[in-house]
Amino acid sequence: MARPPSALREHILRSALRLFAESGYKGTSLHDIAQVTGCSKAALLYHFASKDAILTELLTPAGEGLAALRARLTGLDGAAAAREAVTGFVDLALRFRLEVRVLFQDIPMMTTHPALGAVPAVVELLLTALAGGSTAPPDTVAAHMVLGAVSVTAADDLGVPEEVLRAEMIRGALRTLGRAPDHP
Amino acid sequence: MARPPSALREHILRSALRLFAESGYKGTSLHDIAQVTGCSKAALLYHFASKDAILTELLTPAGEGLAALRARLTGLDGAAAAREAVTGFVDLALRFRLEVRVLFQDIPMMTTHPALGAVPAVVELLLTALAGGSTAPPDTVAAHMVLGAVSVTAADDLGVPEEVLRAEMIRGALRTLGRAPDHP
DNA sequence: GTCAGATCTGACCGATCGGACAGTTATTGT
DNA sequence: ACAATAACTGTCCGATCGGTCAGATCTGAC
Incomplete structure (x- = not known):
């Protein structure tokens, strides 16, 4: 990260993200990445210490986004926490669609x-927030379902415009939790 | 399948399913399966034509279950189709939890x-059934969310008893679709 | 021009992969 | 008892994996 940004370096990252999302981490070889990028396999390992280092750099922004969401979530509870968890997680999943696929x-x-x-x-924090603080079966199941629904739907590429997708995912998630979308 | 059932053969299948679910298909080597099973790697390839043949035999029952659900679904439409799709898919996902993970x-x-x-x-059929026959954004998004929610929640191992899990997943799915669980 | 450092390549390495094969042991029908 | 077949093992194979390395090439400062 301390390295100055290089054109090839970022090209590698884009190629790798696409390939990882398509075929999985283990299903993608350095040879594949090099071929798609249009450089030699050794060039990859000049810009990155290892295959895992590429993955790490790809996932770091998403990890930071999650940490930011956690920060935004601490202190809230009840319906406010659930609403913030839903919108925050939906936005995050949509911003890192390919990364979610890789995950x-x-x-x-x-x-x-x-x-x-x-x-x-x-x-864990998201789950408790979504469950409204409860840890009993009825709410925890719904919380898990919301996380699964948002992740999978964001990773899939249905042909819906992102704005519509975002609104519908939030509405659907709130319905899943048994909360009216508009009036708490 | 025409082969007579062998104790070792089924032991191999169980070991492979567990390992595939834990580490993924590509992340599991024949060596790993042999070690867990307690036999030689060559024994695996005596009972199965290839690594892929093991996977095929593991996934076949789930595939048949899906085909059966499709048969049960054809002819239905509207709310009845959606309800049958939800309960059928939830039951299927719970019956093949490890297979869903592998998938x-x-x-x-x-x-x-x-x-x-x-x-x-x-x-595709499930999606249209869940969407109540509609192919417009509001319903298709909810349908995708239901499939994702059920799959992920069934694959995860939260400590909830299966009966409770089943009931809550069905209720949650119907809520996601915007349908009252009890009164259509 | 030329030298230094950054950038990139082809060739190569050990490890591991899925799979093949000849031969050995257990089982079974007669 | 004994042949025949099923069940299994140890060993080897080519391919591919992530990663290394010496050297070629490019680039800008002086």
């Missing part, structure tokens, strides 16, 4: 990845 | 896998 394709590796170290705690 | 971890490969050839058509 979902290698869950076991990602849950322990350093770039996403804060994720489990944030998810 | 989600290698989406690009699975979408073209022969054992799941009927899946895209079934998903």
Whole structure:
């Protein structure tokens, strides 16, 4: 990150993100990335220390977004917390659609990845916020469903304009939680 | 499948399913499966033609379940179709929790896998059923959310008893669709 | 012009992958 | 008892993986 931005370097990142989202991390080889980028495999390892370093740099912004959401969430509770959790998570999922795809394709590796170290705690916080502070089955199930629904729908590419998608996802999530979208 | 059932053969299948669900298909080697099963790597390839053949046999029951759901769905429409789609899909996801995990971890490969050839058509049918026959943005988004919510929640292992989980998932899905759980 | 450092390449390395094969052990029908 | 077949193992194979390295090439300062 201390490195000055290079054209090839960012080109590599874009290619890698696309390939990781298409075929998964393990399903994408350095050879594939180099070929799509149009450079040699060694060039990748000149700009990045390892294949994992590419993944780390790709996931870091999303991880920071999650941390920011956590910060915005602390202090809130009840209906306000749930609403902020829903809108915040939807916006985040839409801003990092490809990253979410990558995440979902290698869950076991990602849950322990350093770039996403804060994720489990944030998810936990999101779940309790979505469940309105409850930890009993009825609410926790709905909270899990919201996280799953938003993640998968954001990762999928249905042909809906992003603004419509955002509004409908928020409305759907609030309905899932049993809260009226407009009047709390 | 024409082969007579063998104790080791089914042991292999169980081990492979667990490992695939934990680490993904590409993240699991034949060596890993052999080690967990307690046999040699060559024994795996005696009972199965290839690594992919193991995956195929693991996913076939789930694929058949989806085909059966499709059969049960044809002819229905409107609210009845949506309700049947929800309960049918929830039951299916809960019956094949580990298989759903495997599916989600290698989406690009699975979408073209022969054992799941009927899946895209079934998903399409499920989506239209869930959307109440509509193909416009408001309903299609909610339909996608339901599929995502059910799949992810079933794959995750929250500590909720399966009966409670089933009931809450159905209720949540119907709420997501904007339908009252009890009174249509 | 030329020198230094950044950038990039082709060739190569050890490890691991899925899979093949010959041969050995267990099982079974007669 | 014994042949025949099923079940299984150890070993080897080519391909591919992530990663290394010495050297070629490009670039700007002086």
